[in-house]
Amino acid sequence: MKRDVPRRRQLTTEDYFDGVRACDITVLPRALTLIESSNAAHQRQAEALLTRLLPHTGDAIRVGITGAPGVGKSTFIESLGLQLTAQGKRVAVLAVDPSSGISGGSILGDKTRMGRLAAEPGAYIRPSPSAGTLGGVAGKTRESMLVCEAAGYEVLLIETVGVGQSETMVAEMTDCFLALMLPGAGDDLQGIKRGLLELVDVIAVNKADDATRKAAEVAAHQYEMAIHSILGKQDNPPQVLTCSALHNKHVDEVWQAIEERYTAMKAGGELAAKRRRQQVRWLWAIIEERMKQALREHPGVRRIRDSLEADVLDGNLPPEVAASKILEAFGLQDR
Incomplete structure (x- = not known):
């Protein structure tokens, strides 16, 4: 007979915040898993959590x-x-x-x-x-x-x-x-x-x-x-x-x-300055990663991606031309 495995209760942002601040070892790994998730809803909750945690x-x-x-x-x-x-x-x-x-x-x-x-x-x-x-x-x-x-x-x-x-x-x-x-x-x-x-x-x-x-x-x-x-x-x-x-x-x-x-x-104040510079580089790293993710998931890009990759693989199309077509499908002009 199959046993029903009880599902863990879904945590609110407040639950995560309180658990992390208390270093609750049952909540901390779940908070880190939330942070690492690529699920859009999880990412939004992770952003809210990080905003709450930042002063600490x-x-x-x-x-x-x-x-x-x-x-x-x-x-x-x-x-x-x-x-x-x-x-x-x-x-x-x-x-x-x-x-x-x-x-x-x-x-x-x-x-x-x-x-x-x-x-x-x-x-x-x-x-x-x-x-x-x-x-x-x-x-x-x-x-x-x-x-x-x-x-x-x-x-x-x-x-x-x-x-x-x-x-x-x-x-x-x-x-x-x-x-x-x-x-x-x-x-x-x-x-x-x-x-x-x-x-x-x-x-x-x-x-x-x-x-x-x-x-x-x-x-x-x-x-x-x-x-x-x-x-x-x-x-x-x-x-x-x-x-x-x-x-x-x-x-x-x-x-x-x-x-x-x-x-x-x-x-000497170098640490604070270093961390500020790191924050700015972190900002642009996140933007670049999300832009790449948006590009890969764009419907227009997904429609032509496989055929363009095949043309590049077969030597029928230069990568530069294929890149221009992908950017155009995404709504950008690379020139």
Whole structure:
């Protein structure tokens, strides 16, 4: 006999607001799911919720953490998170998982990888699929940060996909940007980009364990030389350290470097100015995303899209001409 599964009560905007402000762990994930939803009604309610929550945001330190797969991001975040919660701080981790380009699905395994941190009452881990968003972050990471801040989390750790996309988006939504590197710089050093060095605040060579400690120290020195060579005599160059997240060694020193950077920016007014600039870029990023969504869903565009794509695929039509036809169907002239 089939059992009727009771449906969860639909929450009002007031319910969401009260639950988030109280850090109700049964409401918080539902609020984040609402924020991430592409449903038009959900988006309108999410906007109303964010407007209500906005005065209660902005007090957390926002830290972006990037690094290539295998560098130990999750291990580092768990080690750092456990240290911070032991000090009485409340920590939210927004961990972005790679999404399948075919199905859009993701592994969402961070709660498994960070089992000890997930069990801490003062920590909250939210895995989100990147869903094709460039920059190593999820499409609603910024909004999710605001919800977590309104819930009273004092430290936000944004773990990026770290699969080689531009890291600009990460830097444009966080206060401090940490890059984790592997010992034995080698190819990493050869491929390090000026743009990344201009974005990061702290570089930490992870896995400085007994067997690889010397290699990590050599790599750290090489990164320092690269910073000096590429950036020259910059006033506040990225700080380079070594650590072992697995053995919980020197992770506190990495956090101290991040806190020092944050405190200096806040005292000098740079933090407030940086966040204001981020807000404006966020505005235009939202406009661009919604314009793309409106373009894809426009009836006139949908009628001709498949045939135009087929003509471009077969080499019968230049992409520029097809683009003009799509914009014309949308009601815009590109020239």
